[in-house]
Amino acid sequence: MSAPRLLLLIPPLTQLNTPYPSTAYLTGFLKQHGYVTGKAPVSAGTGGAGVVTQADVGIEMALALFSRDGLTRVFARVREMPGDLPGEAQQMLALERAYLDSIDAVIGFLQGQDPTLAPRICQGRFLPQGPRFAHADEQSRALGALGTTDRARYLATLYLEDLVDLIHETVAPQFALSRYAEHVGVSASSFDAVRCALAEPPSLTDEMLLEAVWRHIEEADPTLIGLTVPFPGNLFGALRIAQAVKERRPAVRVVLGGGYVNTELRRLLEPRLFDYVDYVSLDDGERPLLCLLEHLAGKRDEVELRRTFLRSEGRVVWRDGAREPEFGMAEIGAPTYAGLALDRYLSVLDTLNPMHRLWSDGHWNKLTVAHGCYWKQCTFCDVGLDYIGRYEAMPSEILTDRIEALIAETGRRGFHFVDEAAPPAGLKELALILLERGVTITWWGNIRFEQAFTRDRCRLLAASGCVAVTAGLEAASDRLLDVMKKGITVAQAARVAASFQAGGIMVHAYLMYGLPGESIGETVEALERVRQLFAHGLIQSAFWHRFVATAHSPIGLDPTAHGIRITGPAFGGFAENDLSHDDPAGEAPEWLGVGLRAALSSYMRGEALTDDVRQWFDHSVPRPKVPRHWVARVLEEMPVHDDPAAERRFVWIGGTPVSESCRHDRRRVILPNQVEDVEVRLSAEKADWLLDLIRSATPLREKRGEGYPSLREVRETYPLGGPRGFDALVRSALWRQARTGGLLLV
Numbered sequence: 001m002s003a004p005r006l007l008l009l010i011p012p013l014t015q016l017n018t019p020y021p022s023t024a025y026l027t028g029f030l031k032q033h034g035y036v037t038g039k040a041p042v043s044a045g046t047g048g049a050g051v052v053t054q055a056d057v058g059i060e061m062a063l064a065l066f067s068r069d070g071l072t073r074v075f076a077r078v079r080e081m082p083g084d085l086p087g088e089a090q091q092m093l094a095l096e097r098a099y100l101d102s103i104d105a106v107i108g109f110l111q112g113q114d115p116t117l118a119p120r121i122c123q124g125r126f127l128p129q130g131p132r133f134a135h136a137d138e139q140s141r142a143l144g145a146l147g148t149t150d151r152a153r154y155l156a157t158l159y160l161e162d163l164v165d166l167i168h169e170t171v172a173p174q175f176a177l178s179r180y181a182e183h184v185g186v187s188a189s190s191f192d193a194v195r196c197a198l199a200e201p202p203s204l205t206d207e208m209l210l211e212a213v214w215r216h217i218e219e220a221d222p223t224l225i226g227l228t229v230p231f232p233g234n235l236f237g238a239l240r241i242a243q244a245v246k247e248r249r250p251a252v253r254v255v256l257g258g259g260y261v262n263t264e265l266r267r268l269l270e271p272r273l274f275d276y277v278d279y280v281s282l283d284d285g286e287r288p289l290l291c292l293l294e295h296l297a298g299k300r301d302e303v304e305l306r307r308t309f310l311r312s313e314g315r316v317v318w319r320d321g322a323r324e325p326e327f328g329m330a331e332i333g334a335p336t337y338a339g340l341a342l343d344r345y346l347s348v349l350d351t352l353n354p355m356h357r358l359w360s361d362g363h364w365n366k367l368t369v370a371h372g373c374y375w376k377q378c379t380f381c382d383v384g385l386d387y388i389g390r391y392e393a394m395p396s397e398i399l400t401d402r403i404e405a406l407i408a409e410t411g412r413r414g415f416h417f418v419d420e421a422a423p424p425a426g427l428k429e430l431a432l433i434l435l436e437r438g439v440t441i442t443w444w445g446n447i448r449f450e451q452a453f454t455r456d457r458c459r460l461l462a463a464s465g466c467v468a469v470t471a472g473l474e475a476a477s478d479r480l481l482d483v484m485k486k487g488i489t490v491a492q493a494a495r496v497a498a499s500f501q502a503g504g505i506m507v508h509a510y511l512m513y514g515l516p517g518e519s520i521g522e523t524v525e526a527l528e529r530v531r532q533l534f535a536h537g538l539i540q541s542a543f544w545h546r547f548v549a550t551a552h553s554p555i556g557l558d559p560t561a562h563g564i565r566i567t568g569p570a571f572g573g574f575a576e577n578d579l580s581h582d583d584p585a586g587e588a589p590e591w592l593g594v595g596l597r598a599a600l601s602s603y604m605r606g607e608a609l610t611d612d613v614r615q616w617f618d619h620s621v622p623r624p625k626v627p628r629h630w631v632a633r634v635l636e637e638m639p640v641h642d643d644p645a646a647e648r649r650f651v652w653i654g655g656t657p658v659s660e661s662c663r664h665d666r667r668r669v670i671l672p673n674q675v676e677d678v679e680v681r682l683s684a685e686k687a688d689w690l691l692d693l694i695r696s697a698t699p700l701r702e703k704r705g706e707g708y709p710s711l712r713e714v715r716e717t718y719p720l721g722g723p724r725g726f727d728a729l730v731r732s733a734l735w736r737q738a739r740t741g742g743l744l745l746v
Helices: 022-032 057-065 068-080 087-094 096-110 115-123 131-144 148-169 192-199 204-220 232-248 259-264 271-275 286-296 354-359 396-410 424-437 455-463 478-483 490-502 520-535 590-604 630-636 684-697 711-716 722-729 733-741
Strands: 005-010 035-037 050-056 224-228 253-257 279-281 308-312 315-319 365-367 414-417 442-447 466-474 506-513 541-546 565-568 578-582 650-652 658-661 666-671 678-683 743-745
Touching: 005 022, 005 057, 005 204, 005 232, 022 035, 022 050, 022 224, 022 286, 050 057, 050 204, 057 068, 057 204, 057 232, 068 087, 068 096, 068 148, 068 204, 087 096, 087 148, 096 115, 096 148, 115 148, 131 148, 192 232, 204 232, 224 232, 224 286, 232 253, 232 259, 253 259, 253 286, 271 308, 271 315, 279 286, 286 308, 354 466, 354 506, 354 541, 365 396, 396 424, 424 442, 424 455, 455 466, 455 490, 455 743, 466 490, 478 490, 490 506, 490 520, 490 630, 506 520, 506 590, 520 590, 520 630, 541 590, 650 684, 658 684, 666 684, 666 733, 678 684, 678 733, 684 743, 711 722, 733 743
Parallel strands: 005 050, 005 224, 035 050, 224 253, 253 279, 365 414, 414 442, 442 466, 466 506, 506 541
Antiparallel strands: 279 308, 308 315, 565 578, 650 743, 658 666, 666 678
């Protein structure tokens, strides 16, 4: 039997700036198991276990659309439409020539190929200005702070959004800039609406999608196609692809997986889904995919598949008889982007939110510090599902090996760690190894506001390349944080944010309102705390969303215990996740969310930071009882001096010290770092001791995360007076200078 040929596809649409990482993870895994990456000749053997090819047909569809040829097709279809067009569409049709002449240049600019276009875009007479530009003046103050390139990217994104609006309102109602027919996949408890959408004739964007798909199918000649569905906005595109494959190549098997599948399709009973796909795989894809490939090769019985739905005798059946264990984090191999044209992605700027800008700007290599969440107690979270509930940390040496492999493959040094909550210990170990090996990267990831993120640990993370973190502050109310078992307090979060601030690391807070039992007064008080966090520079970015009960969270599984009543939707055999509910004890009117979002928008621009938070709401709300100087008092509680009894180790992140004789037995020691040198004058004996401590605390490749001097050992062996002398030292100006210069305790 010939070796299997697997084609992994990312359907439309996720991010425009970087590939969604699922296919890169699976391709890297299969490569480690003997698969060849690339496109095999149709009739040739491979010499290995098989061939795996990956493609992002979402970005290919978008690029086909946003081209001279693509827009020519769009405008031609729009002109053929019966009836009167909206005035905005007529205006854009009148500017057809301007759009056709500019589109390829704009796309090249957003791909980073031609930065010289930026000043021309900013001139204001190059881009045709459709309806979206009418709102650009509202952002003029914030735009004024942007450089020429960022301002041009923002204007170029408005230009694309005008085209998206035209396309959405006319020839392709399912198209949006980062999602595709999202309404089809949201709360799709029944398959009826999905099936009806698929029964519609393909739209223009569907046609462009399928043109890209067939190019890859003709080249790869797959025996199995894998479709990843991370979000509701990918479901329709995936099934449109599967539908076309079944019509033209019914012998090719199709498997569906991804984040949406893992959360929404766990109770799948709908046999009609299997008119389009052959298999549906849940949770981590490595073991299920390997088992499926073995089954299709005749090497494994169907009953020995892993976490897989299929249709048998007209009904959906579940197969999970594989005896093999899950693959550990160290066994899955490094992701690979082989086959994905990273230089073709678009860096759009569709928001002035600092964190969202970082997320959507340029390519980010995606890796995971640890599988799952080490806390896994939050009542609003799907803690029972495998991707959260099964925690396993990645060995930091192996993680760094994968970082270096991705740098070598892609030439890109930006990394997004896509953890549910990256563990503080794992991040510390990773930072040390990066410094020891001299690996330069820029990275960010999601964390919890843990006390373990001390000021020095955050400085260490910054030295290793950390530029931003995201974390859940949720309700910003101690009562509600306790009820939801978040395991933090708001004051704790403020102190942790202050530690990141000391390291120059941006903090983005995820916020939530409308939790079970939350009153309007509590929400207003939460906004007051958030205002103070922004005013003190502790957070720079935030997003506030409304609580939704989910089927697999503790709240969704036992709503009565949390004081709410689930009102729908009734499960219709297909998707199940977001649930509607009544909350007799809480209030979350829509106008509340409008006010919260407006406040955040201003705070992120540095505006209205001293204003009464009640001004943001159209209705009367209670005066917050939070003291106006709450954050200042919280920060006063942060320790000033080092605790000699703390379990910490010294790490030096500065440059190589320079020691010079002054007079008599005095020394002048210069402690260099990237910002400014710190100069200390001390006795020769104390200088020798300090220089020895710095040498032993300096990250070197042979240390491999070990051998850093402990605070306790250094204190006990201090040659100038033992522990008592050391305790006096840590309260001195000399010690504060050394710590400022880069002597960390982590």
